[in-house]
Amino acid sequence: MKTFGAVEAGGTKFVCGIGSGPDDLRTISIPTTSPHETIARTIGFFQTAGVELSGVGIGSFGPVDLSRNSPTWGHITSTPKAGWRDTDLAGALARALQVPVAFETDVNAAALGESHWGAARGLGGCVYITVDTGIGGGALVEGQPIHGMVHPEMGHLRIPHDHGVDPFPGNCPFHGDCLEGLAAGPAIQARWGAPAEELPADHQAWPLQAKYLALAVANLVFVLSPERVILGGGVMHQQHLFPMIRAELRNILAEYVRAPALSDLDGYVVSPRLGDRAGVLGALALAMKR
């Protein structure tokens, strides 16, 4: 069995792994400091592991350049994260390790991981959304991550916002009351004065949160019609949100879009099954797929 390397390159840590699947993956975590130091430690982990790698997959924070024909393919591009702008992450690993390197957004990698070994196993079309300090999304269409002209920014979907019910104006610095501005962790904190994990399950925050997330999921159904929608990230640790989101989604779709999967929303809007390992396992799947 071939062995691959995987890197979930995040803004606070790089999770690096070696293996051939969920059962044998061993990982380490490297804090994200400067590109020079972090990438050197990542390379060092793979070089000193004592195994021959058949390839490495990277799921990276962004924005990133995914265009294979672009001179800056594999770079982290215009990130506000200090020091990381225009960093050739994929190139650095490819040169040092002399193996094929595959490169994706972190959320596309997570979608891929869940479709290989997790909550969307065997399904060609799924969406993975993370609701955390921001909101991001990755999507597979017929097993392939969607890139488009630039990678998708599903967190910034525009959705209905009833100012009478929710006077909070939204806090996205670009769009005000886009999805992220209304429903990411910082919006919950700003609106209610406490972070999501401190709000009781019967708090009025939750019906509103469920509504916004259901509107976003509905829009994804209308555009991509995925076979499953996986909602992950810190805010989604509040498991009581899931039945509320499903009920709202049922109301919003109003039986217009009919498909067997939509008649059982319990199986349609789900938690990630790989938990915190979705990203690094997705990077592994990416390396294996290449």
Next chain:
Amino acid sequence: MKTFGAVEAGGTKFVCGIGSGPDDLRTISIPTTSPHETIARTIGFFQTAGVELSGVGIGSFGPVDLSRNSPTWGHITSTPKAGWRDTDLAGALARALQVPVAFETDVNAAALGESHWGAARGLGGCVYITVDTGIGGGALVEGQPIHGMVHPEMGHLRIPHDHGVDPFPGNCPFHGDCLEGLAAGPAIQARWGAPAEELPADHQAWPLQAKYLALAVANLVFVLSPERVILGGGVMHQQHLFPMIRAELRNILAEYVRAPALSDLDGYVVSPRLGDRAGVLGALALAMKR
């Protein structure tokens, strides 16, 4: 050069064509009456044309079944159109003509036509939206029409609706104020008491219409990030809408999504170049692609 057949199967007429491209396509129009009569006349057109067809492509009104593995692939399924429910359109043509038949939604076919010979020529990723008595959309990702679990229903996207500015509640029988309920031809008629083509270019209808369409285009950018967006259909004959939509889109995106194509919105949000022939030429492209 091979010759192909093309069918744009619409709710009011079937446009049938024979040829190998835009320059030699000859078409006829058959009124959509009963399935039996309409399909028989369609088959008759191809059988009596005196040319050997290498295949036929169909872009059909819906809902349709696009799943190749489904026993009802190629059927028009749960349409409210009298008599047409559960009609095996692709199968009827394949059996009568004994040629390979390719089958798509009308809007996916139009997107394909525009990407082959029209406004999105050479681009792998584009969206075609028609704004008419309803709103529908088709999308290509890396040259392939998106199917998903069911075909997309972009017309029913949920977008912000400021009831203070626009008290019209929307007239989609399923969703009220979804995109179609706010911005299709019947919504314009119901809100202003006159059809789109009778409203002067400086009517207050247009800034609102432009805003709703720009919100929908923004959501498509956030999810699919297409390389071009083509807006067709009767309402879009109002050419003055285009600069207004582009200006609204620029405001909504707020420079968050950056790509060369988005710095020139004149070339990004465009009219169909194939005009009324997008559908039938798309069906032809579909047959040739197969």
